[in-house]
Each structure stands twice: as structure tokens, then as C-alpha cells.
Amino acid sequence: MINFHYARANDVTDAVRQIGGDANAKFVAGGTNLIDLMKMDVERPTTVIDITRLPLKQIERTPDGGLRIGALVRNTDLAYHPLVEERYPVLASAIMAGASQQLRNMASTGGNLLQRTRCAYFYDTATPCNKRKPGSGCSAIDGQNRMHAILGGSDACIATHPSDMCVALAVLEARVHVASESGDRVIPFADFHRLPGKTPQRDTDLDGGEIITAVELPPKGFAANYTYLKIRDRLSYAFALVSVAVGLELDGDTIKEGRFALGGVAHKPWRDQQAEAALRGRPAKAATFARAADALLRDAKGYAHNTFKIDLARRCIVRALTQAARGTPQSQSSKKIV
């Protein structure tokens, strides 16, 4: 861990001014990811700008009937917010599937989006890792890759994005509001996280000088037919091997609109137009779900230790779509899979 300066930002303008003037500065919100990485010498900011006093803690209705979630809303507060529980239960469920109560109490909405991969090599400065040290090589491709990507990886990196919350946000087609000294912009969720390509050091579309101010949810919440199904190596407090967030709009037994995103399988929450097209207008039954799963996994590629994820993902997709269609979403407290 290196020595660093501590600074505090008073408002958004102050925060972006401070970060804009210092390429080696980092914001800290809940600190549950940044501080860990600093202790491991992976993140080495010379200044840490505390943004926890910024007025970004509100959850408000938007004029179009959606919801605007301040970047500093804690994961726990978001998951238990009555409007979220009622209208966006897939988001509440995904958050509750992640981390532990203590971590969720600290973690912020913005920080959750920006949490970094849990690839063991990324965390260990004794090993090569293109994401941590561009050009040093990827230790995972020929090493331990049980937790790694089966979709969208590159020769440079096969890390996964570890967030559960983001998988639900992908299904909900959230919009990320960011601000910087040069102005504000809104990023569609699908464009927020990147694929590794040749520059795995860049996880997102966010620029060094930008701050996330809010995450906006469009009105459509799929409250009737949704689920978040997470499969992991123990029944709580572990990152996903595979997770699936689903939102369905049904017309009787026919799927009017079906969205589903996967966590734990790629560098970003994974959605696939072709797979979702395979749901549209079709009967909500196993054969339909299986076709959609096959479509999504058509280019899946396994490595020495994670090939099992392809078949697991297929089964999870079918099961999750079944749960959503039946209106029996997965409970995050009872560990029996419905």
C-alpha cells in the first residue's frame, strides 16, 4: 500500500474539478473495492477524493415514470427501497444476491458499477496481468480460469465483471449519468462496460475525469415476471459462476418482450439481441427458452477449467426464464432453487 493524500469533495463541481486536475487521483465511495485493491498495491492513487458527502443519495421518480438513483445510494438502501421492491424487484433481488450484508451496507451504486474483476492474477502483483499492467501478459488464459469468461473474451484478457446489480441494470436498460468539467452526458447501460479487446485495462466507457452522478431506470420494471438466479460455489457470499437476470412481458402464454442478461460469463453483463429475438412472440415454454439459450451461447468458448460454465449457463437460462414465466422468482433468502 502506498502513501496517499486524502481530499474531500463538497459537491459535484468540486469533485470533477479535483479529479480533472490530478491524473493519479481516485474517488472513494464505499471503499469496499478500492481500499482492498490499494492494500494489494493494485490501485496506487496518490490522492483519494472522498465523495461520500456529495448530495447524490436520493432515489427520485423521474417525469417519465422512471426512477433516478443517486450514485451514492447504498446497495442496501436501494435493495430495500419500496419503489424498487415494488416496481423493479429484479434489481432488488440481484443486489441481495451479491456480497454480504456488511458490504452492501457500505457499497454505493456508482462504486458497484465500477468494481473491478476478481481475477486472482489481477490482484497479485507478483503475476503478469494485462489489465493491471498492460502488455505483461494474461496469466489466466493458460492458468486458473475457472471463474473466467466464456463470452466476449480476447487474447489479452478473459476476466469477468463481478457485479450482480449490473446484470439487473442491463436487463432494465438503465442509463448512467456522468459529469465532468467539460459537461454532463448519459451513457446507455449496454455501452457502459466494455469488452477487453486489446485494452483490458479499460473496464468502462468512463473517462478519468468523470464522475457518475446517477443511474436512471426507465419506467418498465418487469415486476410481474422476473427473476435473478445466481449459481455459485457456496450458497451465499461468493461471486457468480453464472447468474441470469430476466424480465418478461407476457401476453397470456406468449412472450411479448423478453430480456435476459448473464453475469459471471463475460467482461460485462451479457445480453444478446438474437437470443432475445428468439423469445419474442413465442410461447413461454421450455423449448423456446432452450432455443434462446443456445442462441446466446452460440459463440461461447471455454478454457481449461471453465468449460462447464457453457452447459451450466444453458441450464440456468432455461431455469431462470421458467421461473420468470411462472411468476415464481428465485428467493435470495431461501437457497432452494425454485
Add this chain to the structure above:
Amino acid sequence: MTSYIGTATSRVDGIAKVTGAAKYAAEFNAPGLLYGSIVTSMIAKGRITRIDPSAAVRVEGVIDVLTHENRPPMADDDNAYKDEVAPLGSPFRPLYDDRIAFNGQPIALVVAETSEVARFAASLVRVDCEEEPHVTDVNRDAAVPVKSPTNPFEALFAPPKTRGRPEQALAAAAVRHAGEYYVPIEHHNPMELFAATAMYEADGRLTVYDKTQGVQNVQRHICSAFGIEPEDVRVMSPFMGGGFGVGLRPQFEAVLAVMAARALRRSVRVVLTRPQMYVLGYRPAMTQRIAIGASKRGTLEAITHDAITVTSQHEDFFRQETGWSGLLYTCANASYAHKLAKLDLPTPCDMRCPSAATGVYALECAMDELAVALRLDPLELRLRCYSERDQNNDRPFGSKALRECYRQGAEAFGWNKRNPEPRSMRDGGDLVGWGMATGVWDAFQAPITVRIVLSANGHAEVACATSDIGTGTYTIMAQVAADMLGLPLENISIKLGDSSLPQSPVEGGSWIAVSVCNAIATTAGAVRDELLRLAKQVPGSPLANIAPGEVALADGMLVGKGDPSRSVSIADAMRHGAVDRIEQEKTTSPADDPARAHNTHAATFAEVKVDDELGVIRVTRVVSAVAAGRILNTKTASSQILGSVVWGIGMALHEETLIDHRLGRVTNANIAEYHVPVNADINDIKVIFVEEPDDSNPLGVKGVGEIGIVGVAAAIANAVYHATGRRVRDLPITLDKLRL
């Protein structure tokens, strides 16, 4: 008289622990305390060619950087580093020379005025190494047979002799099963980080607060490593946040803290980081092959058990991994083989029920597979080959109530409702599986010394250098002392975890409860005898011509056993004798009883529910029935078994230290990524203690710290088979291995 022994007495140190009054090794302070941060190697094997601390030294607040180049002198003879439980070989010595023997090896200590500065400066120490090829993966071909024992301690671990003609008997058996089973490296992961605070006293003496299971073991180690006299070092460990075996041998935090304190003549604290905890000892990975031959009736004809376990290049660590297979069941022909794979890793060490947890796992899975082959209920198979004698040494047991464990455990579990067919039991989309397994462990007793000081006001101090590693030793010592001295529990104060107290072995092997409690009973007897001597001198003493065996201490009095009206109070006896305290110190040794075997036993029954599409496993019920002699405290003993069962669930489903063999480096060296069970993984666990009278020691006690884990992983693996029809022989059973 017994009023505390056998009850569910709450921990006497419970309030101190929950209020934070109980202090742990890293919580003791001294004026001007310095903080040490350890720099570790990033290669698995080689030589340090250059170590450059200059950037670290320049940081404000850094006092010194210790390396092999500038450390104070240390002994150069292996024997100086041998400790009470050291295996054969050459013990690791921190900062000794330029050799790197394992990845993560401590190679420098940065000492600074704050821990933050020390840690920052540690990241600035530049180390250049010359790397050499390393091997960290079990290489079967290169494994070597374990060496013959050179002393009685080592003899405990030598594979038993072959009996009968196992190969022929196996070939001739009507039904055979052979299988290969694997248990990976596992780490102890106690909550408390290893830490030592070495207090440098004005006269140069040292008081070292260390996290250890053996204060005297550490004291001797430090004395011989640095050439210090015993009276100049005192080692203390009043409380421990989990040991599980990793604190049995002196660890390098203590050596480094002492090294820095002596070099700088200041008090120094060294605390390991969580990743650094993964270069302490570990449970050695074990690959093993078991073959069993049986008659059609389900009696055993032959059993062979071959194992390879992992050790370091510098020491041969191994335990009795194979011998359990020939001990447990009646079988005329048995053979064992045990080889070591010597790797570029730290030396393994004892971890809760070392050898039995892994060896019996394989045996009990193999027995289950045999039961399937015989179309016999797995419990019925165990009963058909039940053994009343220790098969390895052909001798009776001091006591063995395993049959009762089977009976009571099966009844509590409802075993008789089991449908033997795999995949036959269901709960909605879940496949339900029921499995069982036997557990066995040693009932050791070790020489130990206890001092009791009884004051005229009816308070007693009981002292012994043993440790309470969280198991409840303070509490059971107080219970036994209170009963033996006839005093209320509140009048007993326990002193332990201090090297200046009477002799104790390390706290391990489940031998402390039986050893220290019997020693308390003996010493209390000596106190009673001395009191009786004084009481007889009281004018007109009602106890004038009574024999020592005919009096007991009760309610602050010496009382005639046959005639309670004959009594003298402790206060009166001491007043007339003109003494205000009675001090007695006695050493007890285990009765030399080679004619009988001394073991604890258990039967575990487990229920799993497995999602039939996704393979997610939930352990929904466990019943553990234990026979471990007389239970001193039902509450703390149950907690030991509960904790063991939880650990067994982790062993079955979660635990595995991952090593990238290209780098020779642990890749999940933290407790987010090294999985142990969390609350969600644990459901209903029922603990049963069956009656087991035993006269091997006066109190009839055996230890319960370890037996609870043995067989749990097998019971779960067997239940998973019963649920799914899939036999997974390498642990942990993760859902990808099920391939449903």
C-alpha cells in the same frame, strides 16, 4: 463430589471475550512500540541476489529494515530450531540466508513507528532473485516412502505392519471395490491473524505476547534460536482467536518480533496480513488408493490403503494417514503404504484431526461404495464388520461405544426410512440423498503439571502453561477444580498461556482436556491431603484418625465420606496450622497402558438436497453421534462438535487452496476466495454424546476437539452419491464435478 463436571457451564471467559476485555497477541501495547511489516518472496525457489532497502529506509518513520544480511546472529544448527512437534528435517528459519524455499517466504522485516508506514515502506524494498525450477504439484513418480521412525513420537505415524496376505485375500474376495480419492491442500484460516508483540523490558528481558498453541514450545524455540536464557524470555498467549493446529509449532511472527526487538532494543509488534497466513502450515494434499475385498455376507477379507501426501523439501511432515483403515473394522488382511511428495512449498502441519480427516474420508467413501456393490445398507455393512478390538495391534479398546453412536445417530436421523436406490428420494425438483460414515480419532493423554494455591478465604488459583485456543479450556479447568476442591466456580481463578507456569505440552491432538483435568484432580488430592494433615491437628479434631481416601472437599469443608457430620472447615484447618495458603504442584503422566487402545468414535448421518438440473448442493441435516468418554461440559463440547461438522461440510463442498503450479503460488490467499461455509450453507446440525464409561484415566475423559470432523466429508459425499448416482472422489464436490 461433582456439581460442575458434566454440566453446560457457560464459558468463564465469555464476558471478557464479548466485551473486548480479553486481549489477543496484537492488542498488547508498550511505550514506544514499533511495528514490523513482512516482505515476502514472489518466486517459489531460488536465491536472493540483491536486496535493496534504501528506498524503504528513506521513508520518514522507518527505523530499520532487517534482512538475512544484517539480522542479529542466530543459531546455525538445525537442532536449535527443532520444536516439540517438529517433523524430521531442517526447520524453516526466517531471514536466515539468501535461499528461497517457497513462494511467499518472509525475506525482510521493515520496522517503523506506525504499522501504516511499515507497510508502505515494505512495498519499497527491492529484491532481485535468481530463480530456479520449482515443483509444487504432486508428482507421483517422484514420491518417496516415509522414513522409519527414530523416536516414539515419530513412531505414532509410521504405517502399521502388514497383516495376513492382503493381495491374495483381495484377489480371492467375492466382492471388491477399489478407488482413488483426493483431498486438496487446505488452510486453517483462523479468524485472528498471527501476531506477536515482543516487549523489550528495561533490563533487556523480553515478554512476548504470541499467538500460539504452546507458549513453552515457543519460549524454547526462541531461546535456542537466539541463544537466550529461559529466564530472559517469557512467552504469553492468554487468548487465541482460533488455532486448529497452525499454532502448534513456533511460527515466524514470533521469531521476527524477537529478532527486531533484540536488534533495536525496542518493543516490536509483527502482525501477518491475511495472504501471509497462507505460508504458515496447511493440511497436506493427499491422493490415496483404497482397495477392499469382502465376502458376500459383508465381512471384510482384505484392505489395502496407499497414500501420497505432500510435504516441503526441507521437512518430512506426515501423520498416520493410512493406519485408520486397518484399525476400524474387523479384517484379517491389511497393508498400508505411505509416500511423500517433496515440493517447493512450506512444510504442512497438523490441522484439526490430521490424517484421520483425510484418510478416513477415503475409507468411509470406499466402504459406501462397497455397500453399493454388496447391495447392503451402508450402516448394516459397518455393523457386520464391527470390531471390538484394535485390529492393528490386536488389543481391546479402553472403551468403544461406537455401536451406540450408530444406534442413536440412526434413530435421531430416521435412517431406517432410507430407500437404498440412488436417485430414488425426491423433494420437488431436489434429489434427496442420505449418507453416513464412521469417525475415529485417538484419545491421547500427555504428561502435564498443575499448581494449585488454595487460600484460607476459600479461593484457589489453578495454574498450568497450557493454552485455551478457544475450545473452553479455562472453563473446564475451573469446573474440575471447583468440584475437586469443593468450592464454588467463582472462587476458582485459572492461569494459563504463560511460559512461566508449570509445564504443559502444546495444546493439540485433543489431549489437553484429559491431561490437564486429571492433573487438576491429582493436585487437588494433594491439597486435600495437606488440609487433612492440618485438620487432624485441630484440638479434638473429628477427622483425627480418618484416612485420606475417606474424606472429600465439599462446600469449603473437609468432610468424612461415610459420615458427613465429621468435618473441619478449610478456614479452621489452615488457621490451626498457622498457614494462609496451601500450595501443591503435581505432574501426572498417562497410565502406561499398551494393552488397550484408546480412541474416540463418531457416527455421522447427513442429508443433502441437490437441484436435479443445476447440481446445487445443500446440506439440509446432519446428525453427529459421538463417543468420547465422559463429557466435561456439554455446552463447550457440543460447540466443538458443531464447529467440526461445519468444517466437515466445508471440506466436502468448499475448501481448496488453489496453487498456480507455473508460479508455485497460492492464488486464493484470502477468505473471500478461499471458501469456507457461510451461514447459508449450514442448516440443522444435531449433536449427540453417547454414554461411554472409561477407566483409562481417573476422570474417564477423552478429548472432543477433533473427532467431530472425521467422517463428515465422507457422509456428505456418500449422501451426494445417494442423491444423484454420481460418485465424486476428489474434494471439494463442486457442482461442475457432478455433471448432472
